[in-house]
Amino acid sequence: MASLLVVGADHLGHITDKLERSGFREIIHLNGRKVNMVKRDIPEHVDAILVMIDYVNHNLAKKVKEKAKSKDKPIYFAKRSWSSINAVLEQLEKHA
Template sequence: MAALIVGGDKVATIKDELFGRGIVDIEHWNGRKPGEKSRVIPKNTELIVVVTNFINHSLAAKIKKEAKRLNLPVMYSKNSRPFFSSIQ
């Protein structure tokens, strides 16, 4: 399984949690650079984690729209640890 983390600078806690749940292919976009809005969600992505404190609104809206179009689950975190109880 592959995941995309969008936002945040220090995402080691999130990566550790994902590794512990068998997700080994993890990509991270820090969400601060203007050019990141034009990036494309990798084809192998099966889960998106958005760190809401560290992402601009336009990128968050784009991620939400693209995730819906691609039928991908999105988890939101206010800081560095999302609500992983819903991941099986």
């Protein structure tokens, strides 16, 4: 995987480093705090989308899911804990 769009969470902290060690070359982060985030489009070069479910509202999660589906991009949902994210990464590897 080359690039990952992470939606949610104010700060990713060490998660960015761990994602890079897992093989992602580019990590784009949208914190989802502002209302305008719902209007943002998914970049074409993004390979997968990860939504931090404990840091986004339902409307944003729904809109991101719709946009991912329309662009045929895989979307995954996880809590902000590394164990939850790592479980998603294992799913990603199985489907790759």
